[in-house]
Amino acid sequence: MTAPYNPAPYSGQNYGYPATAPKSKTAAALFAFFLGAIGVHDFYLGKKTLGIIHVVLAVIAFALVIAGFVYVGAHATGPNGEVPSDELGPVALFLGLGYGIGIINALWSFVEFILILVRKDPNLV
Numbered sequence: 414m415t416a417p418y419n420p421a422p423y424s425g426q427n428y429g430y431p432a433t434a435p436k437s438k439t440a441a442a443l444f445a446f447f448l449g450a451i452g453v454h455d456f457y458l459g460k461k462t463l464g465i466i467h468v469v470l471a472v473i474a475f476a477l478v479i480a481g482f483v484y485v486g487a488h489a490t491g492p493n494g495e496v497p498s499d500e501l502g503p504v505a506l507f508l509g510l511g512y513g514i515g516i517i518n519a520l521w522s523f524v525e526f527i528l529i530l531v532r533k534d535p536n537l538v
Contacts (some may be wrong), residue, residue, distance in 0.1 A: 433459075436537035442529045449522025450515070454529070458537055470518040477511030 436458055452467025464511035481504050486499050496504060527535070 419462055419499035438535045443527055450519050474511045474515035477507050481507030
């Protein structure tokens with residue numbers, strides 16, 4: 414007696430085709446250098462979580478800097494439009510945090526740019 418025909422389940426072979434198109438190392442490096450602060454290179458490489466973190470940090474930094482300038486504009490009461498020295502604390506807080514977060518985000522993007530450049534494989538996946 415022979416066993417009933419039992420075909421092997423679909424193995425998911427892609428017959429030599431890549432599962433996704435190979436990513437260009439040059440494109441990823443250019444994205445990281447010019448648009449790294451908003452995470453375009455991470456989205457390009459399929460790292461959505463890191464891309465979203467870059468976008469969130471960029472938005473927070475931008476909002477804090479804008480809030481600092483709005484605070485300056487709203488509290489500029491001196492004869493030449495300067496902010497009184499007793500109200501400089503919030504300005505320093507907003508601008509300092511905004512610029513600090515922006516610089517950290519930019520440095521992180523630059524490190525990722527360098528890491529992309531030193532990869533051995535010219536096609537990134």
